[in-house]
Amino acid sequence: MEREHISASFDVELSELRTRILAMGGKVEVMIAGSIKALVDRDTALAERIIAMDHEVNTCEVSVDEKCLELLALRQPAARDLRFITLVLKIVTDLERIGDQCANISKRVRELNEEPPLKPYIDIPRMAHATGVMLKEALDAFVRGDSDLAVKVCKDDSFVDDLNIQIQRELLTFMIEDPSTISRAMKINYISKSLERIADHATNIAEMVIFMVKGKDIRHTIA
């Protein structure tokens, strides 16, 4: 009876950990969309709000890490629960670094908004949207233990990589034709690369989910 009581409360704690990761994921999804909306709408106040959100995400990371250590120490989980908690320890680091990337994007946006617009943004919002979906699906795959969805996320990464290459080529053309655009083009290039890095983090999360579900490691094997 006592044992069952402990298990039930452990399940509650694991479920609470899951909720915290999702809340943190929700926050960084807002940051991805917001940083690009700030770019497209030339909304510096929004960029500032995204930069400020980075602190909240950092605080989430620290508290999730502490909770994981506590559960490992007090509950001494085995098998599936152990794998779940170690996965949370790793996912939280990726989420925190996505937050950093969004803050960095927003800092470039703040600078770009002080100069005349270079061109209408078409591919960057598409890239940000695809990246946001990848992160959402990676976290859904984590919550549901859905390895098929996680495999889809890994495959979608090449779409974002291709968009990044396309954006870089287009910016190169701008810079060659008119050197006065170089400084702005480099900042947009930075934003494009940051989105690509965020997609890499989502892919890392998805790969780790597959590891958790399948119990074997497919990292570094999906092309």
Added chain:
Amino acid sequence: MEREHISASFDVELSELRTRILAMGGKVEVMIAGSIKALVDRDTALAERIIAMDHEVNTCEVSVDEKCLELLALRQPAARDLRFITLVLKIVTDLERIGDQCANISKRVRELNEEPPLKPYIDIPRMAHATGVMLKEALDAFVRGDSDLAVKVCKDDSFVDDLNIQIQRELLTFMIEDPSTISRAMKINYISKSLERIADHATNIAEMVIFMVKGKDIRHTIA
């Protein structure tokens, strides 16, 4: 007696885990130095060898992760040992991603070696050296539990950041003066940014070491 026997063998396993992390760290240090040597010496064969090393680092990551899970499950460590193992789980991810960065640098080097040299490299080797030292010191701090050394690593990161900004500015001048340099300058810029990312990974490791040693979290507090 039996209990002592178990503890002694656990210590051996922890020490073996430490050795594996150091070996993996040594491998990525070789990759950092090698990828930049391949750039400076225009040595494409060396760049190819660095790219190939990335697979070895990936294999290290998978095997260290498995060992950590095994120790957590079978040994149910508490307090300091628990914190050590969870730290290893996180450090190994940073080391693997440094390996990725070095492979990416080497791919750009391979492309640059097919074009005429843009300029002699002075700041990039300095940056690579500083980054390599940061990584080495972060891992030394980890092994010795030396939080002072870890704090030094966090502070050194700004030197690498400054070098990156300086390199970017210099490349911008090249591009504005002669648009035919833009494609090469962008690749050198990519290499500079990759080194900066590697320094960020070393800083992340150092911050986590401080967490392990002090038992409290100073992440996101050092300027």
